[in-house]
Amino acid sequence: MHYLRSISLWLLNHPQYVLGLFGLLALLLFWSKKKWRRKRPYLPWLLVLTFVAYVFVFIRYYDRLDLFRPVLRNNTAETLAETSLADDRNFCFGIDVSQYQGNINWDEVLLTKHPLRFVVARATMGRNGHDSQFSRNWQEIDRCGFKRGAYHYYRPSENSAEQAAHFIANVRLNKGDLPPVLDVEHMSIFGPANLRKGVQNWLRIVEQHYHCKPIVYTGRFFYERYLKGSIDGYPLWIASYGPHHKVSHISWFMYQFSEKMVVHGIESYVDGNFFKGEITKLRNFGL
Numbered sequence: 001m002h003y004l005r006s007i008s009l010w011l012l013n014h015p016q017y018v019l020g021l022f023g024l025l026a027l028l029l030f031w032s033k034k035k036w037r038r039k040r041p042y043l044p045w046l047l048v049l050t051f052v053a054y055v056f057v058f059i060r061y062y063d064r065l066d067l068f069r070p071v072l073r074n075n076t077a078e079t080l081a082e083t084s085l086a087d088d089r090n091f092c093f094g095i096d097v098s099q100y101q102g103n104i105n106w107d108e109v110l111l112t113k114h115p116l117r118f119v120v121a122r123a124t125m126g127r128n129g130h131d132s133q134f135s136r137n138w139q140e141i142d143r144c145g146f147k148r149g150a151y152h153y154y155r156p157s158e159n160s161a162e163q164a165a166h167f168i169a170n171v172r173l174n175k176g177d178l179p180p181v182l183d184v185e186h187m188s189i190f191g192p193a194n195l196r197k198g199v200q201n202w203l204r205i206v207e208q209h210y211h212c213k214p215i216v217y218t219g220r221f222f223y224e225r226y227l228k229g230s231i232d233g234y235p236l237w238i239a240s241y242g243p244h245h246k247v248s249h250i251s252w253f254m255y256q257f258s259e260k261m262v263v264h265g266i267e268s269y270v271d272g273n274f275f276k277g278e279i280t281k282l283r284n285f286g287l
Contacts, residue, residue, distance in 0.1 A: 116146065
């Protein structure tokens, strides 16, 4: 049953291959009509009915109707009110995950009613830390078809060049992925000037390697007090829980508005984020 469900989800998430298969079967029937026309005249109708059934299930699936929803491991009511803004095409909704979310059931995440478009996973911490769930999350995010990104948790009292090298050694970004992300949340024991210098050095090294400007994630108050003016030109991912108009005075690309989202397939709370722009802009953003 597990394999059947996985195959069904894959077919629903890769319609281009299914439609291509239907096209090949139609051509095959056309070229071999002399062999089946008398003994099996029902074959074209069977193909058409199968195609209609697939389209019907596909539409129902992407409408997220409960008729097609299996029993979920965490069937808690999802926190959907916050993501209603994503329906106006001004934002794309996404989440960020780490080992703190445990072993995520990504097949159930696919069944979420949230308009989920992208997922960012923690990869590394400091100069030698590894997120224990990154490898699995990274593969599963790609399998599920979400726009994906990876982030590094910055330890301000450790060498920034070593931290950049550690991230580069553990994260391979492909075409279509989000830019690398630097998570900066704490002050250095050596003071604000040292923090800014280290952050700039990490960004410079990582940008040179991936040929893409990294995103900087930080809290609103931390940004305004310590980082403002030192990371100009880099996409900003700002955290400030509440309505997005709270950060209307800051030029942000991504906005973390909640740390208590409920998403099917994830047993604990997860962060909710907006990307500023519609889906086409998100798809073209990054590598």
